[in-house]
Structure formats: C-alpha cells, structure tokens
Amino acid sequence: MARKMNKAPSHAWRAVIVTRSAAGGGETTEYLGPYWRRGDAQTRITTRQRALSADWSFRTFVNGWVEAAPLGDWKEA
Numbered sequence: 001m002a003r004k005m006n007k008a009p010s011h012a013w014r015a016v017i018v019t020r021s022a023a024g025g026g027e028t029t030e031y032l033g034p035y036w037r038r039g040d041a042q043t044r045i046t047t048r049q050r051a052l053s054a055d056w057s058f059r060t061f062v063n064g065w066v067e068a069a070p071l072g073d074w075k076e077a
Contacts, residue, residue, distance in 0.1 A: 011068050013041040017048050018062040027062060034071065041066045 014033030020026070032048075035041040045064040052061040 011070055013038045013066055014069050015041040015044045015066055017064045019059040020062050022058050022060055
C-alpha cells in the first residue's frame, strides 16, 4: 500500500527586490511573501518596479528575482 504524502505546504515563493536610494545612498533588500504561486511573486516584482520608476520615487529599482524558501525560513523586511 502506498504511503500518503502530507498535503501541508512546506515551501512557498518569495519576491526579493533590491533598491537603491536616488540620492546616492546604499542598497536595500526587501523580502516579500509568502506567495503560493510563482506568478504572484513575479507580478509583485513587476508592480514594484513600475512604482519605483515613477518620477516622484526616491528609490531606484536595481534587481528583483523570485526564489523558493521553506516556510520556516522567512526574513523580515
């Protein structure tokens, strides 16, 4: 008889966004999530990139990516 797998999720997706101050300051890393679908995390990166490209924004988008992480391994923003 086959063993049943646990249906509880152990991993989720998170969006990582790196920004830089427009005044020449240092870089900041933001960890956003958890997202259950990879597409949701990618959409969050895209909307954040558009918001940071506005003329009134004091921060500049540097890089963004989606990564999988265990649910117990979330870093606070």
